[in-house]
Amino acid sequence: MNPFHFSMTKIFKTLAACALLAFLPARAQETEVLRPVYAAYTVEAGSAHVAETYLSPLRYSGWDIALGYERMQAMRFNPDKWIMKLAGHLDYAQTKNNPARNATIDNMELRLSWSMMHRFRFSGGWSVYAGSATSARVGMLYAPRNSNNPVAAKAAWTVDAAAMATYNGKIGRIPFCARYDVSMPLTGIFFSPSYGELYYEIYLGNRSGLVRGAWPGNYFRLDNCLSIDLCFGATALKLGYRFDIASSKASGIVTRNIRHMAIAGVSGEWISLSPNRSAQLEKARVISAIY
């Protein structure tokens, strides 16, 4: 028998046994990660300041109301560091305070966005998120007094920069999460007729040049939202303020929309569990998107 061979075999067996012993406790200690879904339903109300030179050279202002939905969740592939956010807004504004106060422009818009952000945790309850989003917006402005150009249709798909900052703390015994959200389109496409083009010509089939490339120089939008979630048990009261500014220019047509909105709503986190998984809940590690 080769003594060297014997000793090498013994060493390999020993190493294998050590590795197995090291592995088994690790498997026993691994806990399931639960990623609760944060959802918020909001109503927004405030003021709108609208200008649309396709319809009028005048600036209009009036009231604005919106319904909002927001959903956030830590992402499966790296829940500690990445989150996703889905947001939708249905907005209606009626503006009539032109200088003469004798005409109206109605503004309707549906906005949907999906974003993915990296989370940077800081001490003291602070987190900062940064990432990108993709957004779609459709809507129209309507000026009833106009004859052949009463409507300016709006549509855009953009890739946005998105960021968020949160601070988790307590007011007395009430936990809260204060949050600042901001997003800005960086590139994409948007719809615009030519300078004096009537929609009738589009109806007749002339669709050339209607889709424009977007960049912050011709399609600027900065959506700022400051909010606080006051947690009362399982649900939270959401209060906030939105300052949304949008300005675009294509073929000499300038569209501007500035919104100041107060926000109120409810929010909460929920986890979907099947009955046979609920037993593991106590052992699970819960990673919230914002808390």
Next chain:
Amino acid sequence: MNKFTAILAAGATAMTLTACHSIESYDNDYYGNFDALWDVMDTHYCFFEEKGVDWNETGQRYRARITPDMDYHEFFNLCAEMLNELHDGHTNLISWFDVSYYRNWWSDYPQNFNWRNIQQYYLDFEYSSGNSMSYKVLADGKAGYVHYASFSSPVSDSFVNEMMLALSDCTGMILDVRDNGGGELTNVERLVSHFITERLEAGYIQHKNGPGHKDFSEPYPFYYDPAQGVRWLKPVIILANRSTFSAANTFVAVMKNLPQVVVVGDVTGGGSGMPFSQELPIGWGVRFSACPLYDANMTLTENGVEPTDGGKLDISPEDEAAGRDTILDFAIEVLLRLDEQMQQNKNRSATELFLEYTVEKE
């Protein structure tokens, strides 16, 4: 952390303040409103070249007439007078107390239409109607008469089908669009679709693609497709006058290119610029021609569509006083003659026969 937040907030504020695209603003006084009106027209109106109007000179001349002590009625009249220099029936200044019109495109010409006379002496106050159309069979069943009062009234295929079936035994149709001031171009398309059997190049449309007086898009051809229902391929005599305007003017321009159609009466009123609306700080609206429409030959019809050669006619005052409609009488006579001639010349179009007939008559 605080530093990061401060930088973020400062950046957002700076972008917000600098990002908005500029919009011209005007003072809400006489000069501000005048400048707003002049600018709107200068940058959007489409017929400066065709009308031969020097808008800079016009603006300076009228701006010099503004005085601080004039009241807003006087200011309105001043602005309206300036707009009237464009000689454009589609250009109006709209206030809460008045709407300006340029009327000379029809008021300088004979009216050539008396609906009361037609109802009384030709229709005997008995006729079918709907969709702003009135129709009846005349001349012992040879002539189907249709008067269409306004293209603002929707044209339904079902109504047109029934009307054409009711007139189907006639030799031809007299389609009277005198005093039809226009309306929706979609109604033009629908009505024309009942007179064609294949896709028709109806005309061209253009739009301003910038604020300059010569900034125009390439003319875009537009087409009309045949209707699914009844289609009228027998002779059609269109009656027109100077008050045949806007969409009705386009209708005549499109129909005139069809082989079975002739136009008699007067030159139409024009109005081939599709109107656009804007407004002034004082709250007045302004409407003006913005998008030129051309016929299928790329001819601008802003100044009207001529009748078919030999078809230019006026109603004589004597005839009108006697309750006669010279133009309608002529059309009925032509249809009766055509009826005879088409029996002998099965392969000739109504236009050819009509031209021969009018030369012979002269």
